Amino acid sequence: MPDKTKVLVIDDDPAICVSVKAILEASGYETATALSGKEGLELFRRLNPDIVLCDMMMEDIDAGAKVAKVIKEERPELPVFLLSTIGEATARTIGLDELGFNGVFQKPVNFDLLLSVLEKHRKKA
Numbered sequence: 001m002p003d004k005t006k007v008l009v010i011d012d013d014p015a016i017c018v019s020v021k022a023i024l025e026a027s028g029y030e031t032a033t034a035l036s037g038k039e040g041l042e043l044f045r046r047l048n049p050d051i052v053l054c055d056m057m058m059e060d061i062d063a064g065a066k067v068a069k070v071i072k073e074e075r076p077e078l079p080v081f082l083l084s085t086i087g088e089a090t091a092r093t094i095g096l097d098e099l100g101f102n103g104v105f106q107k108p109v110n111f112d113l114l115l116s117v118l119e120k121h122r123k124k125a
Contacts, residue, residue: 004030005123008049010040010067011083012058016107020053020083023111029118037063044071051121052080053105068100079121081105 007029009020017033024031032047034040037058044052052071056064068080082104105114 003123004028005051005118005121006030006032006047006049007051007053007118008032008034008040008043008047009053009083010034010037010043010058010064011053011055012036013055016055016083016109020109020114023115024118027115029122037067040067041070045074049078050123051118052078053083054080054101056082056084065099072100081117083107083109 005028007024009017009024009031011017011020011033012035014035017035021031021033032043032049034043040052040054043049052068054064054067056062058064060066064082064084068082071078071080079102080100082101084104085107103117105117
């Protein structure tokens with residue numbers, strides 16, 4: 001049996017972490033959560049995830065962008081997605097790819113869309 005795809009969720013809202021983790025694990029993903037950018041980077045380095053979902057505004061207004069930048073410097077190929085309350089129009093104008101994000105999921109998270117996108121990045125047997 002192949003290893004499960006590992007997803008790291010970094011968000012300072014415990015309710016987001018709990019709900020996203022529950023949905024992902026029910027769908028066959030191994031999921032870890034972090035409630036800060038610092039904790040997220042520690043778990044990133046320790047767990048070597050396959051995908052990262054990261055909030056933009058945590059300890060600092062742009063903490064998520066800082067986390068994404070570090071992750072992309074260390075593993076440029078790793079898919080990193082933004083979890084945010086910013087609208088899609090705003091997301092398009094702030095240059096997500098320049099910030100290190102591969103895409104954005106609007107909160108509240110549409111789990112069907114999330115699972116559809118993550119399926120494209122799931123480890124293949």
